Amino acid sequence: MRAFGSVGGDPLYIVRGQGSHIWDADGNEYVDYVGSWGPLILGHAAPTVIEAVIAAARDGTSFRSFHPSRSGSRRAGHFRFSAHAKVRFVSSGTEATMSAIRLARAYTKRKYIVKFEGCYHGHADALLVKPDRRGHARYSGISGRS
Numbered sequence: 345m346r347a348f349g350s351v352g353g354d355p356l357y358i359v360r361g362q363g364s365h366i367w368d369a370d371g372n373e374y375v376d377y378v379g380s381w382g383p384l385i386l387g388h389a390a391p392t393v394i395e396a397v398i399a400a401a402r403d404g405t406s407f408r409s410f411h412p413s414r415s416g417s418r419r420a421g422h423f424r425f426s427a428h429a430k431v432r433f434v435s436s437g438t439e440a441t442m443s444a445i446r447l448a449r450a451y452t453k454r455k456y457i458v459k460f461e462g463c464y465h466g467h468a469d470a471l472l473v474k475p476d477r478r479g480h481a482r483y484s485g486i487s488g489r490s
């Protein structure tokens with residue numbers, strides 16, 4: 345949605361989702377092929393997810409501290425990733441991309457990354473170089489030449 349101006353048209357204002365369908369503010373129904381780009385593998389408002397969210401919220405929503413579900417301790421055993429030694433949860437795609445770049449640079453000891461023109465990978469300065477095909481860096485005022 346942050347990059348909607350680059351693709352043209354008017355953004356949809358989605359107000360409700362159920363299973364694989366979503367509805368906009370005007371009441372139009374759509375099949376959601378996006379699924380929040382992955383996290384909604386169970387569809388919108390899946391009863392098991394709703395119950396888990398309510399149960400978690402009953403214990404409080406923000407502590408600005410460690411929590412077993414983030415630390416990878418045994419108490420978070422319901423998260424199982426057989427192919428990964430460690431998993432980092434983040435709040436946005438921008439943070440995920442920044443973390444991936446930092447990890448890649450640390451591991452490879454290389455400085456540069458390849459970023460394709462016309463692709464959006466988040467709103468960090470280094471990721472906003474030529475986010476659209478016209479070469480505009482719309483969000484931060486950077487030149488697009490770095």
Ligand SMILES: Cc1ncc(COP(=O)(O)O)c(C=O)c1O
Pocket residue numbers: 345346347435436437438439441464465466467
């Ligand atoms: C490939 C890719 N990376 C990163 C992002 C940034 O995600 P967010 O808007 O959650 O920061 C997006 C969002 O469109 C994306 O499509």
